[in-house]
Structure formats: structure tokens, C-alpha cells
Amino acid sequence: MARTDLNVVALTRAGVNLAAALTPAAVDGHAFDYNARRMLRVKNSGGTARTVTVQIPGTVDGQDIMDRPYVIPATTGDVLIPPFPAVYRQPNGKVHIDYDDPAGLSVAVFELPV
16 A cells, blocks of 8 residues: 655644645555654545544554544544554554545644644
8 A cells, every 4th residue: 555645734823724734635545754742634525424544553462453443524524633642653653544435535634832
């Protein structure tokens, strides 16, 4: 799967144009460099709910850790997923995001200031 890297938008006291930060969802998913201050925004303009899954690598006692699905409501769904704990970091240092269907979805990664 050839993921597309997402740009990270730094949140500042001057504010951020949230709509301008959005990128259409990619068929092969997205990735961004892990940082404990980064969060994901997902907006759904499609007529049906969509599921966005954030992969969690690794195991506990030999059992795979289940990936984390997020349901994004239809038409007006606009979900902000809070910063991810380190368990979401892939061996390549990124967070991997998959979409059940990218149609109508747009995403952005925001980073909280220090």
C-alpha cells in the first residue's frame, strides 16, 4: 500500500483556517510523522457514514493489538480525534490511517503548540 504523507498544520495563537488545511482522503490511506501533540481532523461530506481506522502495531502477550476505528457521520460529520499515544507509532515512526471508502472524506493533521 502506497500511503500519502499528510502535511502537519501547526496551531498558533493567530489562528488557523481549518477548511484550507483539509486534504482529500487517499485510496491507499495516509500517514504522518508521530508526535504526541498531533491530532487528526476528519470531515465527511458524503451521504453515508464512513469508517477511518488508525493502525496500532505490536502485540500484548503474543496477541495483536486491535486497530482503532472511528465512525465519521454522514453529510455533516466533522470529527476531531485527539492526540495519539505512542502505541500508535509504526516502526517507521509514522501513524497510519486507512479509510473504508475515501469518497467524500477530507483530513488534516494539527499540532498543538508546546
